[in-house]
Structure formats: structure tokens, C-alpha cells
Amino acid sequence: MSADFEAQTGELTIRGQRHTNGQRRTLAVHGWLDNAGSWSRIAPLLHGLDLVAIDCLGHGLSDHRPSSAGYHFVDHTETAMASLDALGWERCTLIGHSMGASIVMLLAAAFPERVDALVLCDGFGPIVGTEAEATNTLRRGLLDRARPPRRPRLYESRDGAMARMEKSFSTLTPEAMMALLERGLAEGPDGFYFRHDPRLRDGSLLRFTEGAVAQVLRSLECPVLLLRAGEGWLPEESTFASRVEHVRDLRVVPVEGSHHVHLNSPEIIAPHINRFLAEHPPTPAPAS
Numbered sequence: 001m002s003a004d005f006e007a008q009t010g011e012l013t014i015r016g017q018r019h020t021n022g023q024r025r026t027l028a029v030h031g032w033l034d035n036a037g038s039w040s041r042i043a044p045l046l047h048g049l050d051l052v053a054i055d056c057l058g059h060g061l062s063d064h065r066p067s068s069a070g071y072h073f074v075d076h077t078e079t080a081m082a083s084l085d086a087l088g089w090e091r092c093t094l095i096g097h098s099m100g101a102s103i104v105m106l107l108a109a110a111f112p113e114r115v116d117a118l119v120l121c122d123g124f125g126p127i128v129g130t131e132a133e134a135t136n137t138l139r140r141g142l143l144d145r146a147r148p149p150r151r152p153r154l155y156e157s158r159d160g161a162m163a164r165m166e167k168s169f170s171t172l173t174p175e176a177m178m179a180l181l182e183r184g185l186a187e188g189p190d191g192f193y194f195r196h197d198p199r200l201r202d203g204s205l206l207r208f209t210e211g212a213v214a215q216v217l218r219s220l221e222c223p224v225l226l227l228r229a230g231e232g233w234l235p236e237e238s239t240f241a242s243r244v245e246h247v248r249d250l251r252v253v254p255v256e257g258s259h260h261v262h263l264n265s266p267e268i269i270a271p272h273i274n275r276f277l278a279e280h281p282p283t284p285a286p287a288s
Contacts, residue, residue: 035060
């Protein structure tokens with residue numbers, strides 16, 4: 001059973017989908033430029049979950065940030081936290097894909113008492129920068145934010161928008177594209193357009209260093225499942241191996257498929273998640 005979900009963060013509305021197949025409280029966060037539809041194909045295959053999939057601000061049906069505010073991926077942790085608070089969930093399971101995997105990882109590290117298990121789908125920490133790159137990163141990000149507002153690109157037809165999406169995400173199956181387009185594509189008086197805020201493409205003002213990511217990984221207290229796609233986008237091997245060493249309770253499962261394997265082939269991913277969560281049942285929040 002699926003239903004709409006809404007929560008407030010300040011004056012902005014977070015929207016999403018709630019898939020109820022059980023009682024295990026689970027929040028799912030999508031990747032960059034995706035939306036809650038990222039989980040619509042796998043949700044029916046996950047056992048016993050009360051799964052809430054959110055559209056991060058600027059994505060899908062959620063509000064865009066005002067023109068005076070930019071986007072940084074770490075801000076989405078606040079969106080996830082606001083969703084948990086609106087639900088009244090003191091403790092839950094977190095699932096994330098790509099950027100969403102970094103978001104839930106940061107949240108689990110900062111608030112370990114609120115997370116009983118963590119599932120990462122082809123994502124294992126944010127894109128990093130070095131100290132030497134910090135000034136140029138800041139410069140590029142500020143120049144991006146200073147540009148005049150951009151209007152979404154218009155397409156004459158739904159097929160035209162789908163062709164553009166297929167070019168940008170060549171590994172998505174038609175079924176996967178349709179799952180994202182349901183919340184990601186809108187029709188206006190002059191044509192079709194993608195709902196996401198164009199400012200999401202602005203460069204970051206600041207990036208985590210690899211040392212900061214290591215500290216986050218060491219702060220994870222719950223069991224972690226990392227699903228590593230064979231044709232995915234995880235860090236290069238030496239960085240990946242180093243990150244693995246920092247996590248105290250980690251299971252890495254290689255799976256066949258591309259970066260969006262959870263959306264393209266949910267039947268491949270779901271059994272691994274079901275098995276992991278069955279082995280790690282939900283636990284009550286610690287007494288305050």
C-alpha cells in the first residue's frame with residue numbers, strides 16, 4: 001500500500017511516498033537529481049517495512065529552496081531529520097542511494113542513537129576535496145551562485161524529455177525512467193520540464209576531506225550493508241579499501257548491474273536487503 005507523505009522544515013514542504021508492507025520504520029533517500037520514485041519499484045519487494053521515501057528539497061515534488069539559499073548535499077541531512085521528527089520516529093532504519101547513501105551515512109554517524117541499521121546502495125561517502133583545492137572550490141561555487149536565475153529547459157513532448165533523460169542516464173531501463181518521471185516531470189503551458197531546481201547543478205562551496213569522511217565512518221555504530229554495483233560509481237579501489245577499514249560492522253555485497261541497479265533490477269537487490277534486515281531486527285531507542 002502506498003500513500004503520499006508530507007513534512008515541514010521551516011516554511012518549506014518535504015513530500016514523498018509511504019510504502020506500508022509492515023511496521024519496521026525505514027526512511028529512504030534518493031540520489032542527486034532523482035526523487036522518491038527511485039524506491040517505488042523495490043518497495044513492494046522489501047519485507048515488513050513502513051518505508052517513507054522522501055523527495056529532497058529541490059527534487060521531485062518537494063519545495064525548492066528560496067533564491068537567497070543555495071544547495072549543498074549536507075543540507076539534505078536536515079531534510080531527512082525533519083522527516084523523522086514529523087513521523088515521530090525516535091529510531092529507524094535508513095536506506096540511501098548514491099548521494100542519498102552519503103546523506104543517511106552522515107545522519108547515522110551524527111545521531112547513532114536514532115539508527116538501528118544502515119543500507120547503502122552504490123554510495124559510500126561524499127565526493128571529497130583536498131585542502132589544496134579548497135580556495136578554487138569556493139570560487140567556482142560562488143560564481144555559480146552569482147549567475148542569473150536559470151529557467152528549466154522546455155521539451156515539446158514527454159518523449160522529448162525522455163530522450164534527454166535517456167542521454168543523461170544511459171543505463172536506466174525504460175521502466176526505471178518512468179518511475180523517476182512520475183515525480184520528476186511536469187507539463188506547463190509552454191511544454192514539459194524537469195521539476196528539479198536547476199541550481200542543484202551549482203558547484204559546492206566546500207567539500208569534505210578524506211580525513212573527515214574517515215571520521216564519519218568511524219562514528220557509525222549500527223550494522224551497515226553496502227551493495228556495490230559491478231558497473232557503479234563508488235570510489236576508486238584504494239580509497240574504497242581504506243574506507244572499508246574504518247567501519248566497525250560492515251557487510252559489502254557485490255551485485256551485478258549499474259549505478260541504479262536498485263531501480264533497474266530491484267529483484268536482484270531486495271533479497272540482500274531482506275536478509276540483512278532480518279538478521280538485524282529493529283531495536284528500541286536508548287533511554288535518555
